[in-house]
Ligand SMILES: Nc1nc2c(ncn2[C@@H]2O[C@H](COP(=O)(O)OP(=O)(O)OP(=O)(O)O)[C@@H](O)[C@H]2O)c(=O)[nH]1
């Protein structure tokens with residue numbers, strides 16, 4: 391693949407291996423390789439560099455098929471062309487257990503704080519041990535107010551309280567942290583739908599963003615997660631966390647292809663600054679590195 | 680399901696007899712797809728299928744089975760043989776035995792530490808939990824809360840003391856107070872973070888654990904191999920705990936990890952509550968991986 395030789399039959403299985411090992415998944419891999427093979431035949435691409443280029447273009451095309459609008463991370467500061475939703479910009483963060491929701495919320499809250507926006511976070515994970523304390527530590531570090539009740543409280547009540555408090559004091563951004571939950575658990579997904587209804591009732595048009603956090607080390611199950619969370623609460627964007635490991639996050643392609651959901655952000659570490667807006671070119675390039 | 684897909688492959692085979700190469704290869708193409716879709720590592724799939732092929736070609740098909748069933752039976756047996764084996768219990772050898780939990784960020788170590796402590800106490804042991812994660816916000820608080828809920832003591836020295844020191848002191852305290860098992864909850868870390876892996880080596884050096892268990896998420900993809908290999912190389916694993924098996928991830932990572940490190944799978948995490956830890960059954964995971 392790194393060579394500049396002629397295209398051989400071995401090249402196609404080599405590309406297939408590369409994509410599968412990057413967690414792109416079998417059916418997406420087959421679709422991508424067939425597409426490139428057809429193009430190579432049509433355009434008489436005979437060298438490996440040309441094939442590699444064609445594959446990268448096919449992958450970018452797949453990613454850009456997902457509704458890519460400029461990542462909000464690029465416009466945390468409201469402007470005429472990118473006004474913050476009024477009266478309150480509400481972001482709901484969801485995902486399965488341990489993927490990085492709470493840490494990712496801290497990173498986002500930090501971005502909005504640094505842009506001078508009055509940012510509040512709601513500790514709506516009232517189940518897991520020390521989930522509230524974890525968010526409180528982060529809130530302190532980034533200068534965001536944390537709205538919390540006691541462990542075991544109704545998440546809907548915490549969210550209601552947070553919304554009321556934000557509206558009353560005219561806060562600008564509210565980010566809601568929810569408990570990790572497996573998408574296969576009916577009652578937990580129903581709980582999440584209820585939280586979304588509470589939000590919609592209090593602030594018309596909210597939540598303006600529903601961010602699904604996905605762990606980059608996840609395999610094919612990421613697609614099932616994206617499907618189920620989208621069905622339940624209409625995911626508007628993905629935060630791909632833990633991309634600083636060796637996993638390539640290849641299931642992003644299957645998610646783009648099947649659900650059209652854009653990746654908004656990537657998490658690149660455990661510190662508050664370890665976040666970046668999603669850059670499709672860089673993502674595809676890294677997969678081949 | 681795999682059996683259904685394979686039925687199509689063998690439609691053309693008339694009667695029973697012996698499994699021929701061409702038929703086996705065609706069947707294994709379907710098996711390969713099933714395993715890759717289950718997140719089994721690419722290379723592990725290749726090696727596994729070579730073994731299956733060697734066993735399958737030339738085998739007599741029992742009159743009670745179709746050729747498709749014969750191949751699935753061999754795949755299933757080989758899968759169970761690979762997944763199972765090895766000591767499936769925690770070996771309680773020292774006094775106290777130190778059990779070290781390691782793994783990537785968010786895999787379920789802290790929750791599993793509490794679950795394990797609870798299980799061991801039910802079995803008559805006297806466990807001590809050790810808060811060795813000084814990095815993650817409120818990690819110590821998380822373990823303290825769990826310990827309090829279960830009425831299991833938690834050893835902590837706050838977040839300013841280096842973890843190897845905390846763990847060494849905890850082991851010493853455990854000996855003095857006659858605890859029988861010491862469970863070290865370490866911070867999640869990347870297998871490629873040299874400093875953090877070195878810290879783990881220091882923890883091991885200072886506590887001589889009887890068990891070093893990799894806590895791995897059932898939804899882990901292709902990288903499971905590299906992660907497990909690196910943890911095994913640096914710290915020396917003695918077992919694997921697969922978590923979040925209560926989801927619908929096929930769990931192929933378990934096969935990959937077992938195949939490359941050879942460490943036995945000891946437990947599976949099947950929920951968020953403290954009683955959600957079960958002994959590992961290779962048959963169940965095998966059929967889940969095959970789909
Ligand atoms: N290396 C790395 N670690 C991360 C990243 N994001 C989060 N983590 C770590 O992943 C672990 C889990 O993060 P949390 O934020 O607690 O995850 P969560 O989704 O809120 O977990 P639950 O609330 O228990 O479902 C922590 O150790 C984080 O420091 C990332 O981008 N890179």
Ligand SMILES: Nc1nc2c(ncn2[C@@H]2O[C@H](COP(=O)(O)OP(=O)(O)OP(=O)(O)O)[C@@H](O)[C@H]2O)c(=O)[nH]1
Pocket residue numbers: 487488518570572782783784785786787788789790791812815818865866867868922923924925926947948949950951955
């Ligand atoms: N459904 C389910 N959730 C689990 C299981 N094991 C752990 N969890 C959840 O996974 C999330 C992460 O668990 P932790 O115990 O904080 O993970 P950790 O490995 O200690 O995380 P770090 O210390 O940040 O590396 C929490 O929400 C747990 O409740 C399991 O077997 N099933």
Ligand SMILES: [Mg+2]
Pocket residue numbers: 491492493515521567568569570
């Ligand atoms: Mg959380």
Ligand SMILES: [Mg+2]
Pocket residue numbers: 788789790812818864865866867
């Ligand atoms: Mg932990």
